[in-house]
Amino acid sequence: MTYLLPSLRLWLVTMLVCVVGYAALVYGLAQTFAPYRANASIIEVDGRAVGSELVAQDFTSAGYFWPRPSAADYDGMGAAGSNLSPTSQDLAARAAETVARYGATPDNPIPADLVAASGGGLDPHISLAGALYQAERVAEARGLPVGRVRDLVQDAAFAPGSIFAPEPIVNVLQLNLALDRLAQ
Template sequence: MQYILPSIRLWLVTFLVCVVLYTALILGFAQAATPFAANGSIVAVGGKAVGSELVAQKFTSPRYFWPRPSAVDYNAMGAAGSNKSPTSPDLTKRAEETIAAYGATPDRPLPADLVAASGGGLDPHISLAGALYQAGRVAEARGLPRGEVERLIEAQAASVGGPLAPERIVNVLQLNLALDRLGR
């Protein structure tokens, strides 16, 4: 009995310091230093939330750029890869359907990132090559010159990896919002 009361006090102090105080400190610092990121990088248009810069969304209309495939159907509550073997018939079927949806041919192969899901299934970016591959379809669906769509893609592309990963990538949500701002 002599150890129960000190044990409870130690548990309470540990809980308050490690759970409550630490969490409040980290949250307060994040809110002060980077409030946009701390609040989920939510993108709003006209005061209405339309998505997050950090989580892929499912776009299926030919008027929009499509993201990478998602093993979790773009559900942020269950971010995960598929855990299927590369020889899985399910993955083969999904890849064949994706290739057919893009109209890829041996003469015009589909960039790999448009066929393969990312590890978490929610990667909001595609490669510059993946965006340029879709430019023709999007331009035609919107009645825009392909060159205008390609210039928009180039303007949205960024090299976020620095010198160690210089390949340029494009945030699909931001690119689609930029398209909508064109008004067609």
């Protein structure tokens, strides 16, 4: 009893301040100052939601850039990594399928990020090298000059963490949206 009553009062004040007050404050600020980001960065085209800027979606047709492999099959409700050891035979078999899909050869090896699945299976980016690797296929499927597609890729590339993470990457959905705009 000595400890129960103070415990109950402690429950009440911490619940009011650290849950109700805190969540309401962060919610209010986020929804006021960054409503697009606070609602999961959903991109709309002509009033239709086509995806989240931050969440990978599957692309399979030759005329689009393809994202990294996903152990979750790009399921936005069930994100997951492969959790396979780098020494795993299953991983080698999965990688061989990806290599075959891209038609990579020893003379034209595929950049590793296009073969390795990401942590959450929803990585929205590929490396600049990974995008350039696909430029020829995309250009051919769309009947565009390769140079034009490469320029588009270069324009979309950015360093994610300035000098701390300088290797350039490309957002796949935004790149593909730019491709579609080019076609119009």
